[in-house]
Amino acid sequence: MLKKKKFNLDLLNDFWSIAKLYWFSEQKWRARGLLLLVIVLLATFTVFNLFLTNQRAEFISALSAQDSDRFWRSIIEFFGTVVVAVPFVSSYSFVRQKLSIFWRRWMTHSFMKSYLGDRSFYKISYDQEIDNPDQRIAQDIKSFTDQSLNFLVIILNAIFQLFGFSALLWSISKPLVFFVVIYAVAGTVITTGVFGKVLVGINFEQLKREANFRFGLIRVRENAESIAFYGGEKQELQQANNLFTDVFDNFNRLIKWQLYLDIFRNSYDFITFALPSLIIGPRVLSGELEIGVITQAGTAFAIILSSLTLIVSQLDxxxxxxxxxxxxxxxxxxxxxxxxxxxxxxxxxxxxxxGLALEHLTLKTPNYQRTLVRDISLEIPSGNGLLIMGASGSGKSSILRAIAGLWNSGTGAIYRPKLNEILFLPQKPYMVLGSLRQQLLYPQTNLDISDVEIQQVLERVNLPELAKRFGGLDAVENWSQVLSVGEQQRVAFARLFLTKPNYVILDEATSALDVPSEELLYQQLQGTSTTFISVGHRPTLKNYHQQLLEITANESWQLKAITT
Structure with a gap:
């Protein structure tokens, strides 16, 4: 099970292992420069805040003393300071947000590079503990950068104000300084001990359940036609309701604990309204201190307490x-x-x-729980075709995954060319988000092929009107919805003929086509120099291959030559 972190060194280590990548990257100097500017602006804001607090006390004391000149002088100084402070405060917010978006952009690119590199996106699909990677990239990174800077600013602001206002409060009442420290420590211990560890776990679970609910709705959108054909609306509604019930129940638990926290926090805060007056009130009543000192001490006390009790105020x-x-x-x-x-x-x-060959290959499922095939050895001559047939679940497609490097659980060896020389055509072709031209050239991005040649290939796969139908090769559509599965399989063969790979792997790649269409496409494939491996059930597929690998359900296999 995945452990939910509490407030400890493990959590800090996890934070630093993620954060340091940006601050020591190629963009470190810009990042550090912006951070330094944020700190300078924050320190300037603290100075302004301290000065404004003193000015407020000054004009209250002037009113109490009925000193008109002193009052108007303090008012002018107060508003003059405000005019100077506003641009600094506004610039501080702007610079902090700029740093946040730069940090997010770098982290997003870094995570995306790792996620889409070395097929990590495929490998983690078998990891039950890594749910909703889309949310972790799109939402969790944004929250991480925003909240990291927010908490850094809160901590620095607390330190600046703690030093600035502690000196002011110390000059007014030393006992009040000792009292605020003891009060802050007590509040922090109670908050972290009683509420902290519970709320960490509940918040973790809420993020997971929200992501599961959103993913469930996305699946309905992506499989709308299949659900409509099945008439599965009732079951999908029940599933969506169950996922939202999980969200609802956990959120109720979350707000219940937040209520308990708010009761403690509000009680803790409201008591502080009267404490400075109770402690230094007698000195004001005796005439030792001016009335404005009450306001000054109250403000300083509140700011110091806020600085010392960040965990209390920011726990949720x-x-x-x-x-x-x-x-x-x-x-x-x-x-x-x-x-x-x-x-x-x-x-x-x-x-x-x-070339392409298997040597004593024993293939297992990724979790090593089941052996699919045992001790296969074969070689595919260049330009020939190998057909793999067998019962459903016998491991036919799994052999293709092993050749493609997606599965590597087992023993033996696979001899194959580089992956960029192999094109894979699955039963349900992948339709990219982009233009028709990008669909036809996928996954290549740098091929210089004329529109005339593309049109000729579309005619070869019996899609002569496809470009015209959608307004040209640069038309952008949701191709997985506007094209039938049969048309998508023809588009996949068009990719094959345009990109001209040395090797191609076809996994039920003509299952949605009739036999004459299958014959048309395979005969053209035979006319190329491409070496190919097919998985299928139709006996007619034997007409286009030179070898047949039959897989049985008991891990055995048989290699035959196909004679026509």
Whole structure:
């Protein structure tokens, strides 16, 4: 189970392991420069705040003494300070937000590079502890950068104000300084001990349940046609309601604990309204201190107490922040670390080669719980085709995953060329977000192919009107919805003929097409120099391959030559 972090050194280590990447990156000097500017502006704001507090006490004392000249002089100085302070305060907010968005951009690019690099996005799909990676990248990174800077500013502001106003309060009443320290420590201990560890866990669970609910709604949108055909609206509604019930129940638990916290926090805060007056009131009544000192001492007391009790005042946000750190930390570890291999198990050896061959390959599921095929050895001559057939669940597609490097649980060796020389055509083709031209050239991004050649290939796969139908090759549509599965499979073959890979792997790539259409596409594939491996059930597929690999349900296999 995933451990939910409390306020301890592990949490701080997780925070620093994520944060330091930006502050020591190639953008470190701009980041540090902006942070220094934020600190300078914050310190300037503290100075202004201290001066304004003194001026408020000054004109209250002037009113009490009925000194007109002193009153108007303090008022003019007060508003003059405000005029000077406003640009600094506004600039401080602007600079902090600029630093936050720069930090978020760098972290997003860094996480996306790791997530989409080395197929980490595929590997973590088998990790049950890493839920909703989309939320962790889009939302948790934003929260991390915003809240990190926010808490840094709060802490620095507390330190500046603590030093500034402690001297002021010490000059007014030393006992009041000792009292505020004791009161702050007591409040912090009670808050962290009673509420902190509970709220961290609840906030972590709330983030997870909110993400699950959103993902459930996304699945309905992405599979709208299938759900409509099945008439599955009632079940989908029940599923969505169940996911939202999880959100609702946990949120009720969250606000219940926040209520308990607010009761304590408000009681704790309201008591402080009268404490400075109770302690220094007798000295004012005796004439030892002016009436304005009450306001001055009250303001200083409140600011010092606020600085010393950050955990009390910010606990709900801190617990949410801790949950976000945990999610980013576990996500980062998952995409950066290689999968763990159980003791006594091994991985398949992949060897770079000009051809394609399997040598004593024994393939297991990624969790090593089941052996799919055992001790396969074969070689595919260049330009030939291998057909893999067998019962559902026997491991046909799993062999393709192993060749593609997606699965490596097992023993033996796979000899294959570089992955950029292999094109994979799945049963349900992947339709990218982009133009028709990008669909046809995917995954290549630097091919210089004329519109005429693209149109010729579309005619070869029996899609002659496709470009015209949508307004040209640069038209952008939701292709997975506007094209039927059969049309999508034709588009996939068009990719094959345009990108001209040396090797292609076809996993039920013509299942949505009729036999004549399948024959048209495979005959054109045979006319190329491409070496290909197909998985399928139709007997007609044997007409286009030279070898047949039959997989049985008991881990055995048989390799035959196909004669026509």
């Amino acid at each position: 946000r801190l617990t949410e922040f801790a949950a976000g750190i945990n999610r980013l930390s576990t996500f980062s570890a998952a995409i950066e670390s290689p999968p763990e291999v159980p003791e006594g198990e091994s991985t398949i050896n992949t060897v770079g080669n000009y």
